[in-house]
Amino acid sequence: MRQNIVAGNWKMNNDLAQTETLITALKEQQHTSNAEVMIAPPFTNLWNAFEALRQSDIEVIAQNMHFAENGAYTGEISAGMLKSIGIQTVILGHSERRAYFNEEDAILAKKVDAALANDMRIIFCFGEELADRKSGNEEAVVERQIRKALFHLESIAFKNIVLAYEPVWAIGTGETASPEQAQDMHQFIRKTLSNKYGNGVGDNMSILYGGSVKPSNAKEIFSKPDVDGGLIGGAALNAEDFYAIVNAF
Numbered sequence: 001m002r003q004n005i006v007a008g009n010w011k012m013n014n015d016l017a018q019t020e021t022l023i024t025a026l027k028e029q030q031h032t033s034n035a036e037v038m039i040a041p042p043f044t045n046l047w048n049a050f051e052a053l054r055q056s057d058i059e060v061i062a063q064n065m066h067f068a069e070n071g072a073y074t075g076e077i078s079a080g081m082l083k084s085i086g087i088q089t090v091i092l093g094h095s096e097r098r099a100y101f102n103e104e105d106a107i108l109a110k111k112v113d114a115a116l117a118n119d120m121r122i123i124f125c126f127g128e129e130l131a132d133r134k135s136g137n138e139e140a141v142v143e144r145q146i147r148k149a150l151f152h153l154e155s156i157a158f159k160n161i162v163l164a165y166e167p168v169w170a171i172g173t174g175e176t177a178s179p180e181q182a183q184d185m186h187q188f189i190r191k192t193l194s195n196k197y198g199n200g201v202g203d204n205m206s207i208l209y210g211g212s213v214k215p216s217n218a219k220e221i222f223s224k225p226d227v228d229g230g231l232i233g234g235a236a237l238n239a240e241d242f243y244a245i246v247n248a249f
């Protein structure tokens with residue numbers, strides 16, 4: 001079901017004490033929009049955050065997981081482990097995972113399958129690099145990323161998937177895609193899904209934008225018809241800024 005979502009991706013930030021401080025501040029904020037709110041703390045703080053936010057309307061989600069159920073994968077975490085502490089949603093395919101940890105399309109397809117097999121919801125990230133946009137290849141790159149990781153799925157699987165378009169050149173750079181660039185790409189993504197699976201999938205997909213979303217630009221980006229929310233990095237580390245974005249709908 002298509003819904004507005006604002007998810008905070010904390011990345012590798014906040015130790016336990018900082019997590020507790022930020023969660024206390026998050027709980028003090030007013031939630032005045034219809035957006036679903038999620039935060040993705042590092043693995044070490046997931047259980048603590050989950051417990052602290054049990055009675056709240058903030059969902060605690062994971063930043064990554066492995067595709068195997070268990071076994072000799074030192075340093076990794078499985079879907080079953082996440083589920084066992086109450087985590088229902090996982091971010092997959094973030095550009096930092098792709099760039100620094102060699103997560104290619106085939107690996108991401110396996111992770112997608114593992115998450116769905118465990119009844120988890122996925123926020124699936126993708127987006128072009130600056131060189132792709134400069135050469136006019138942004139749509140081809142995005143189409144390929146979606147096709148290679150997701151198009152082996154049956155249409156029913158998409159009810160558990162949220163898409164997040166994050167142009168790499170806009171992440172952590174302070175440079176945001178213009179609201180028009182975001183809208184154009186989101187419309188293209190919806191059309192790509194509709195072409196493959198029919199309008200039922202395309203029209204009902206929640207498509208988030210990520211990349212330097214801030215309180216100052218969130219309203220304009222979220223006002224675009226095909227933008228259903230945001231995946232927020234830096235601005236999610238400050239409770240007031242994060243809720244200014246949550247309430248920008």
Ligand SMILES: O=C(CO)COP(=O)(O)O
Nearest residue numbers: 009171172211212233234
């Ligand atoms: O990568 C992002 C969210 O996943 C975006 O990060 P910034 O908001 O810091 O640009």
